[in-house]
Amino acid sequence: MKRINIGLIGLGTVGTGVVRLLRENDDIIRDRLGAEIVLKRVAVSDLSKGRGVDLEHEIMTADARDVITDPEIAIVVELVGGIEPARSFILEAVGEGKSVVTANKALLSTHGMEIFDKVDGAGVDIGFEASVAGGVPVIKAIKEGLPANRITSIYGIINGTANYILSKMTHDGGSFDEILRDAQEKGYAEADPTYDVDGIDAAHKLAILVNLAFGTPVGLDRIYTEGITNITPMDINFATEFGYRIKLLAIAKDRGGRIEARVHPTMIRKDDMLATVEGVYNAIHIYGNGVGPVLFYGKGAGMMPTASAVVADIIDICRNINKGISGRVPPLSCLEGKVRSVDVWDINELEIPYYIRFSAIDRPGVLSKISGVLGDHNISILSVIQKDRKVGDAVPLVIVTHHARERELVAALTEIDEMDVIKDKTVYLRIEEQIGGDS
Amino acid sequence: MKRINIGLIGLGTVGTGVVRLLRENDDIIRDRLGAEIVLKRVAVSDLSKGRGVDLEHEIMTADARDVITDPEIAIVVELVGGIEPARSFILEAVGEGKSVVTANKALLSTHGMEIFDKVDGAGVDIGFEASVAGGVPVIKAIKEGLPANRITSIYGIINGTANYILSKMTHDGGSFDEILRDAQEKGYAEADPTYDVDGIDAAHKLAILVNLAFGTPVGLDRIYTEGITNITPMDINFATEFGYRIKLLAIAKDRGGRIEARVHPTMIRKDDMLATVEGVYNAIHIYGNGVGPVLFYGKGAGMMPTASAVVADIIDICRNINKGISGRVPPLSCLEGKVRSVDVWDINELEIPYYIRFSAIDRPGVLSKISGVLGDHNISILSVIQKDRKVGDAVPLVIVTHHARERELVAALTEIDEMDVIKDKTVYLRIEEQIGGDS
Numbered sequence: 001m002k003r004i005n006i007g008l009i010g011l012g013t014v015g016t017g018v019v020r021l022l023r024e025n026d027d028i029i030r031d032r033l034g035a036e037i038v039l040k041r042v043a044v045s046d047l048s049k050g051r052g053v054d055l056e057h058e059i060m061t062a063d064a065r066d067v068i069t070d071p072e073i074a075i076v077v078e079l080v081g082g083i084e085p086a087r088s089f090i091l092e093a094v095g096e097g098k099s100v101v102t103a104n105k106a107l108l109s110t111h112g113m114e115i116f117d118k119v120d121g122a123g124v125d126i127g128f129e130a131s132v133a134g135g136v137p138v139i140k141a142i143k144e145g146l147p148a149n150r151i152t153s154i155y156g157i158i159n160g161t162a163n164y165i166l167s168k169m170t171h172d173g174g175s176f177d178e179i180l181r182d183a184q185e186k187g188y189a190e191a192d193p194t195y196d197v198d199g200i201d202a203a204h205k206l207a208i209l210v211n212l213a214f215g216t217p218v219g220l221d222r223i224y225t226e227g228i229t230n231i232t233p234m235d236i237n238f239a240t241e242f243g244y245r246i247k248l249l250a251i252a253k254d255r256g257g258r259i260e261a262r263v264h265p266t267m268i269r270k271d272d273m274l275a276t277v278e279g280v281y282n283a284i285h286i287y288g289n290g291v292g293p294v295l296f297y298g299k300g301a302g303m304m305p306t307a308s309a310v311v312a313d314i315i316d317i318c319r320n321i322n323k324g325i326s327g328r329v330p331p332l333s334c335l336e337g338k339v340r341s342v343d344v345w346d347i348n349e350l351e352i353p354y355y356i357r358f359s360a361i362d363r364p365g366v367l368s369k370i371s372g373v374l375g376d377h378n379i380s381i382l383s384v385i386q387k388d389r390k391v392g393d394a395v396p397l398v399i400v401t402h403h404a405r406e407r408e409l410v411a412a413l414t415e416i417d418e419m420d421v422i423k424d425k426t427v428y429l430r431i432e433e434q435i436g437g438d439s
Numbered sequence: 440m441k442r443i444n445i446g447l448i449g450l451g452t453v454g455t456g457v458v459r460l461l462r463e464n465d466d467i468i469r470d471r472l473g474a475e476i477v478l479k480r481v482a483v484s485d486l487s488k489g490r491g492v493d494l495e496h497e498i499m500t501a502d503a504r505d506v507i508t509d510p511e512i513a514i515v516v517e518l519v520g521g522i523e524p525a526r527s528f529i530l531e532a533v534g535e536g537k538s539v540v541t542a543n544k545a546l547l548s549t550h551g552m553e554i555f556d557k558v559d560g561a562g563v564d565i566g567f568e569a570s571v572a573g574g575v576p577v578i579k580a581i582k583e584g585l586p587a588n589r590i591t592s593i594y595g596i597i598n599g600t601a602n603y604i605l606s607k608m609t610h611d612g613g614s615f616d617e618i619l620r621d622a623q624e625k626g627y628a629e630a631d632p633t634y635d636v637d638g639i640d641a642a643h644k645l646a647i648l649v650n651l652a653f654g655t656p657v658g659l660d661r662i663y664t665e666g667i668t669n670i671t672p673m674d675i676n677f678a679t680e681f682g683y684r685i686k687l688l689a690i691a692k693d694r695g696g697r698i699e700a701r702v703h704p705t706m707i708r709k710d711d712m713l714a715t716v717e718g719v720y721n722a723i724h725i726y727g728n729g730v731g732p733v734l735f736y737g738k739g740a741g742m743m744p745t746a747s748a749v750v751a752d753i754i755d756i757c758r759n760i761n762k763g764i765s766g767r768v769p770p771l772s773c774l775e776g777k778v779r780s781v782d783v784w785d786i787n788e789l790e791i792p793y794y795i796r797f798s799a800i801d802r803p804g805v806l807s808k809i810s811g812v813l814g815d816h817n818i819s820i821l822s823v824i825q826k827d828r829k830v831g832d833a834v835p836l837v838i839v840t841h842h843a844r845e846r847e848l849v850a851a852l853t854e855i856d857e858m859d860v861i862k863d864k865t866v867y868l869r870i871e872e873q874i875g876g877d878s
Contacts, residue, residue, distance in 0.1 A: 315587060
C-alpha cells in the first residue's frame with residue numbers, strides 16, 4: 001500500500017489530537033483512503049516537555065525546518081497558531097512544493113490572499129477546515145456541498161467560549177464576570193479571553209466564511225466587531241421576556257450587491273434553531289438561492305473535534321496525491337482571477353429592529369419625550385416595557401423598535417442620553433427577526 | 440473556457456430545477472468551476488408535454504439512448520426514478536464511459552453494489568448527494584468531511600412528508616388521516632403516500648447512509664421499518680405530557696460491532712435538537728469518535744433544494760474531469776475490497792426504554808396485574824399515568840419503562856392483551872433517551 005508522509009509543526013492540544021486520531025482510526029482511514037498516512041516528523045518548541053502521546057524519539061525535532069525541508073514529506077500540518085512564525089513556515093513549506101493543512105484563522109483572515117496565491121502558483125493544496133467551527137465540516141460544505149448556490153446570508157455561532165458564557169447567563173443566571181471566571185476554571189475560556197469575548201476570534205472566522213461564500217476578500221477592519229463583555233443579566237432577562245435569546249452572532253449578508261459583515265451580540269427569536277445552540281457548541285446557518293436554509297452544528301473547538309477537521313484535510317489532500325493532482329478545488333472556492341472586489345456596508349447603514357434599554361427617571365412624560373426624539377429620527381416603536389415602578393427613581397425602560405437605521409438610532413440615543421431624566425448610558429442591542437428566510 | 444457537456448434523462452420537478460439552477464447561477468458556477476457546463480441533450484418520455492423551462496427544440500429527445508450514447512456527453516444525469524429503466528440507463532451510461540449523477544434512492548438502496556462495482560471498473564464517477572436529505576450535503580459530509588471518524592450512530596429525520604404530518608398532529612392537533620389529506624392538497628404528500636408514511640422511503644435512505652458510514656451494505660430486508668399510520672392524537676398528547684416528541688426516525692448504530700438499522704416512530708426528548716425539526720425539513724445527527732455529535736439540517740425535498748444537490752454532484756465530477764481523473768473518492772466512502780460484511784441486530788434484540796399505552800378497565804388491581812406480567816419479563820417501570828377515571832370503563836393507562844428487551848416486551852404485551860381487563864390491542868412506541876452522546 002502506498003505511504004504518504006506528513007509532518008507536524010506544533011504539538012499542543014490540536015496536534016496531540018491529530019496524532020491520537022490518526023492512530024485510533026488508522027484502519028478505517030486506510031480503508032477509505034487506500035494509502036497509509038505516516039507521521040514522519042514532529043517539530044515542537046520544547047523537546048523536554050511531556051506530551052499526551054508517545055512518539056518515537058527520532059521523529060521529534062526542535063527545528064520546524066526539519067519538517068519543512070524533509071524531501072519525503074508531502075504535507076506539512078501547521079498547528080503553531082498566530083501570525084509569525086506560522087506564516088513563514090507555511091510559505092516556506094509551499095515553496096518546497098508541499099501541501100499544507102492549518103487551523104490558523106488569525107493568519108488566514110489577515111494573510112490569506114498572500115498564502116492562497118502562493119499555493120495556487122506552486123501546484124500544491126491547502127486545507128483549513130479546522131479554522132472555522134472546529135469539527136463541523138462547513139468549509140467543505142460551502143466549497144463542495146453548495147457550489148451550485150448563490151449564498152445570500154450566513155449567521156454563525158462560531159465562538160464556543162462566548163456562547164458558553166451567554167448560555168450560562170441565560171439559563172443559570174449570573175454576571176458576565178462571574179461566569180467568565182467559572183469558564184476559565186473549567187478550561188472553556190483562556191486565561192486571556194480577549195479574542196473570544198471581544199468577538200475578534202469570531203471576526204477572523206467570519207472573514208474566512210465571507211471569502212468562501214461571496215467570493216470576495218474582506219479585511220478585518222471592514223468587519224464591525226463588538227463583544228459580549230457589556231451584556232448584563234438585566235438585558236438577558238428582558239430578552240427572555242420579549243421572546244428572544246442573546247447570542248454572539250457572526251453575520252454576513254449580500255444586501256443589494258454589497259456585503260454586510262458584522263459580529264455582535266444579537267437578539268434572535270427563542271424558537272429559532274440557532275437560539276437552541278447551547279454551551280460550547282457552534283452552528284452556522286447558510287441561505288443559498290437553490291438549497292434554501294441549511295444549518296450545520298457541532299463542537300467548535302476541543303482536541304478531538306478540531307483534530308477531526310485537520311485529519312479530514314490531510315485525507316483530502318492525500319486523495320489528490322493518490323491521483324497525482326492538485327488544485328482540484330480552488331482554496332477560496334472560486335478561481336483566482338475571479339475573486340470579486342465587493343463593497344462592505346458600514347454598520348451605520350444597518351437597517352434592522354433594535355432593543356433599547358433606557359435608565360430613566362420614573363416620572364410622567366418621560367416616555368413621551370423619549371419617543372418624541374426617536375420619532376424625529378424616523379424610529380418607530382414596536383413595544384415598550386417598564387417593569388418596576390419607583391416614582392422619582394431611575395428604572396429600566398425598554399423599547400423594541402421597528403426597522404430603524406443605525407445611524408439615526410445612534411444620533412437619537414446621543415440626544416436622549418443628554419436629557420436629565422436619563423441616569424445611565426443607554427444600552428442597545430441589534431435584533432435579527434428572521435434568520436435566513438426567503439426575504 | 441473549457442466546456443463540459445451533460446445530458447439529462449427525465450425532466451420532472453427535479454430535472455426542471457436542475458435546468459433552472461444551472462441557468463440562474465451560471466456565472467458563479469463558472470467562476471467556481473473554471474469550466475462551462477453545457478446541457479447538450481434532454482430526454483423526456485413525452486415530447487408534447489409542457490415544461491417549466493424553455494429548452495431549445497433540438498436538444499430534446501424522447502429516446503434516453505440519444506443521451507446515453509452521445510459521444511460528446513461526459514455526464515448523464517438520471518432523474519427518472521424507480522428501478523427500471525433507471526437501472527439500465529445508468530449501467531449503459533457507465534458502459535459508455537460516462538459519469539452519472541442520480542437522486543434515485545430506491546435504485547441505490549436495492550442495486551447499489553451492482554452499480555458501484557460497474558462505476559469502479561469503468562473509470563468514471565457517480566454522484567448521489569440528492570438521494571438523501573435533498574439539498575443537505577450529508578453524503579459529502581460523511582465521505583469527505585468526516586472521513587477521520589469512526590461513526591457510531593446516525594439518527595435522521597429524512598422523510599419530510601412524515602415529519603410534516605407528525606409536526607401538524609403535535610402543534611395543531613388532528614388525526615393522521617385528516618392531516619394526510621391536508622398534506623396531499625398542499626402538495627406535501629403524494630397521491631399514493633405509502634412510501635413516505637410507511638417508512639419505506641426513509642429505509643431506502645438509511646440503507647445508503649449505513650453503507651457510507653459503516654462501510655457495509657445492508658439489505659432493505661434487514662432494516663426494520665414501521666410507519667406512522669397508527670400514530671394517534673392520544674399518543675401525541677401523552678408524549679408531550681412525558682416531555683417527548685414523536686418523530687419518524689431512521690436510526691443506525693454500531694452496537695458491539697453489529698449494526699442496528701431501523702425506521703420507526705420514536706419518542707425523543709422535546710428539548711433535543713432533532714425534536715425542533717418541524718414540517719418538511721430534514722436533519723441528520725451523526726456521532727463520530729473524533730468529532731463528537733454533528734447535525735446537518737435543511738430542506739429534504741422540493742425542486743430547488745434537490746437540484747442544489749444534483750448540480751453540486753455535476754460540479755464535483757466536472758472538477759475531476761478538469762483534472763483528468765476519476766475515482767478520487769470511492770462511491771461508498773471506503774475502497775472496494777474493503778467493504779465489510781457486518782451483522783445486523785434483529786429488532787427483537789433491541790434494548791431501549793418503551794412507551795406503552797394500555798386500554799384497560801378502570802378497576803382496582805389492574806395495574807398490579809399488568810406490572811406483574813411486565814416484571815415476569817424483566818421489564819421495570821419508570822412511570823405510570825392514568826388520566827381519566829371512569830370506574831368500570833376502559834381508560835388509557837400509560838407506562839414508560841426502563842431499558843427493556845423488545846423480545847420480552849412483545850411477549851409480555853401478548854400475554855397482557857389476553858386479559859379480560861384489556862379492551863384494545865396495546866400500543867407501544869420506542870424511546871431514544873439520548874440522541875448520540877458519548878455513551
